[in-house]
Amino acid sequence: MQSYPKAFSGFHQSMTQLLSLPYGEAAGDIAARIVRRVQHHLHENPPRPIPAWSEKDAFLITYGDSLSDNSDQTPLQVLKGFLDAHLNEVINTVHILPYFPYSSDDGFSVIDYLSVNEQLGSWQDIESISNNYRFMSDLVINHISRESLWFADFVSGTQPGRDYFIEETPETDLSAVTRPRNSPLLVPIHTRRGLKHVWATFSEDQIDLNFQNPDVLIQMVDILLFYLARGSSVIRLDAIAFLWKQLGTHCMSLPETHAIVKLFRLIMEKACPGSLLLTETNVPHEENISYFGQQDEAQMVYQFALPPLILHALNRGTEKYLVQWARALPDYPEGCTVLNFTASHDGIGLRPLTGVIPDNEVSELIDSMHRFGGFVSMRTLPDQSESPYEINIALFDAMKGTRRGEDQWQVQRFLCSQLIMLGMRGIPALYIHSLFATPNDLAGVESTGRTRSINRRKWLLEELLPELENPISIQSLVFHSLLNNLRIRKQEPCFHPNASQSILDMEPGIFAFLRTSGSRKLVAIHNLTPAHQKLNQPDYAGWFDLLGNGVIADLQLKPYQVLWLVHES
Numbered sequence: 001m002q003s004y005p006k007a008f009s010g011f012h013q014s015m016t017q018l019l020s021l022p023y024g025e026a027a028g029d030i031a032a033r034i035v036r037r038v039q040h041h042l043h044e045n046p047p048r049p050i051p052a053w054s055e056k057d058a059f060l061i062t063y064g065d066s067l068s069d070n071s072d073q074t075p076l077q078v079l080k081g082f083l084d085a086h087l088n089e090v091i092n093t094v095h096i097l098p099y100f101p102y103s104s105d106d107g108f109s110v111i112d113y114l115s116v117n118e119q120l121g122s123w124q125d126i127e128s129i130s131n132n133y134r135f136m137s138d139l140v141i142n143h144i145s146r147e148s149l150w151f152a153d154f155v156s157g158t159q160p161g162r163d164y165f166i167e168e169t170p171e172t173d174l175s176a177v178t179r180p181r182n183s184p185l186l187v188p189i190h191t192r193r194g195l196k197h198v199w200a201t202f203s204e205d206q207i208d209l210n211f212q213n214p215d216v217l218i219q220m221v222d223i224l225l226f227y228l229a230r231g232s233s234v235i236r237l238d239a240i241a242f243l244w245k246q247l248g249t250h251c252m253s254l255p256e257t258h259a260i261v262k263l264f265r266l267i268m269e270k271a272c273p274g275s276l277l278l279t280e281t282n283v284p285h286e287e288n289i290s291y292f293g294q295q296d297e298a299q300m301v302y303q304f305a306l307p308p309l310i311l312h313a314l315n316r317g318t319e320k321y322l323v324q325w326a327r328a329l330p331d332y333p334e335g336c337t338v339l340n341f342t343a344s345h346d347g348i349g350l351r352p353l354t355g356v357i358p359d360n361e362v363s364e365l366i367d368s369m370h371r372f373g374g375f376v377s378m379r380t381l382p383d384q385s386e387s388p389y390e391i392n393i394a395l396f397d398a399m400k401g402t403r404r405g406e407d408q409w410q411v412q413r414f415l416c417s418q419l420i421m422l423g424m425r426g427i428p429a430l431y432i433h434s435l436f437a438t439p440n441d442l443a444g445v446e447s448t449g450r451t452r453s454i455n456r457r458k459w460l461l462e463e464l465l466p467e468l469e470n471p472i473s474i475q476s477l478v479f480h481s482l483l484n485n486l487r488i489r490k491q492e493p494c495f496h497p498n499a500s501q502s503i504l505d506m507e508p509g510i511f512a513f514l515r516t517s518g519s520r521k522l523v524a525i526h527n528l529t530p531a532h533q534k535l536n537q538p539d540y541a542g543w544f545d546l547l548g549n550g551v552i553a554d555l556q557l558k559p560y561q562v563l564w565l566v567h568e569s
Contacts, residue, residue, distance in 0.1 A: 015263060022244065068458065074121035089298075100114075129231075134234060135231050142202075155192065159477055176248065224264065288302070292336045313528050314560075339427055360472055419485060436479060492522065492566070522567075526560075527559060
């Protein structure tokens with residue numbers, strides 16, 4: 001048996017225990033291969049200080065080319081310039097969605113994990129951003145582009161990629177497999193060995209990797225360490241729930257998948273102390289938070305139920321289901337929290353509403369979004385029927401009105417949605433298009449043929465900056481309001497991710513919660529309706545509203561108004 005310095009002997013033992021579930025007797029040898037890689041990484045990249053999370057944290061989600069200009073700068077350089085000029089006081093973490101060469105899905109069909117898409121910039125540009133901001137990279141771990149070298153190896157029958165993919169016959173019973181799409185699960189591929197059918201969860205261009213082959217795992221460990229060495233201190237495991245396949249099961253969140261998440265957490269703690277692991281699992285809430293494990297998997301999971309619940313609440317003017325869901329939220333394990341968001345590069349997922357909101361109300365919400373210019377994507381169920389999977393719409397246009405139709409409250413309703421997200425327990429993440437109140441990009445949908453393009457507009461600075469500088473434009477109003485809210489938030493200890501949260505009972509149409517940090521208390525009150533509301537809450541008279549209304553004597557809320565009331569006992 002190989003011996004290690006004391007600092008690595010326990011590390012090897014812990015990894016061996018984790019790997020024994022997916023890899024059996026080979027676990028020790030696989031763990032030894034990983035130890036050597038982590039030792040080399042630490043020799044080349046001594047640990048750097050990474051601050052713990054706090055109320056000062058706010059993430060920005062963006063594509064590498066969400067902003068560009070007509071100069072010789074790369075889009076990544078343009079993004080860095082915009083961050084430094086406009087957001088450096090309020091945003092401390094930047095998530096650039098897959099910035100690698102790709103063949104489809106706006107980056108999530110990766111051709112080469114170790115290169116930067118030259119149309120975006122270079123590794124120097126990435127490192128320039130990571131030197132000034134905490135940086136999050138995607139590890140697109142479940143699948144790879146069919147244009148990758150690994151898949152070329154599969155087609156030609158050569159190593160290493162020859163055994164990196166999952167082959168099944170069309171006769172195999174795969175009816176139990178959970179599907180996020182309505183495309184065929186098996187894709188026919190002509191190879192030098194004849195016609196083969198390979199597993200493709202998301203599309204015919206995104207071929208799933210075979211993690212039953214430990215060499216695939218080692219490749220991903222190498223990629224993980226490479227990203228850490230390049231300045232990433234937050235790693236997002238994309239589509240991780242689908243990673244391990246076992247015939248006869250639903251192939252979602254299997255024990256082997258959780259073991260590999262634990263392995264990645266262990267590696268990151270050793271290779272880059274203070275780094276964070278985020279799992280992307282757009283599934284019902286209980287399954288989603290299972291990725292905290294026993295405080296040994298992800299430190300963060302997305303709060304996937306929040307976007308559709310906020311949208312539903314504001315669309316119907318009711319707090320009912322949002323209150324029920326929020327009140328049932330468990331205390332997160334120590335050292336774990338959620339990433340709160342209302343919009344992202346994807347659509348607004350509907351699976352988290354299962355068992356939370358009645359089907360007829362979900363259908364009515366979808367009808368509203370259709371009227372506001374949106375689309376709905378479907379997934380295939382085991383019985384081959386189809387079910388709504390996500391709403392594709394720009395969040396700002398999703399707030400055009402209520403289920404009764406459009407009205408004049410779009411800006412106020414949208415800002416209310418953002419303040420709910422900013423106030424709730426966890427760390428907030430803002431999609432770049434929420435900052436700009438970007439409307440539906442129907443031209444993008446038409447040009448790409450993909451409904452998800454509706455909220456992936458690419459702004460030219462020459463078009464955007466005049467809007468942000470125009471004091472009466474919607475873009476300016478929303479942008480500067482959100483920046484002001486973020487400045488206020490980062491100074492308030494009650495917004496620390498670990499500060500407690502309890503849901504309050506108030507009048508119908510009001511969503512309110514209490515955040516507490518030591519002796520300091522903050523009550524966040526949100527009017528979810530287009531009506532003026534007078535609240536009978538005498539206990540809050542004399543509290544101070546951080547959002548600019550001073551000491552509150554009488555609780556009267558305008559349509560969609562929000563109060564952040566503070567009191568220190």
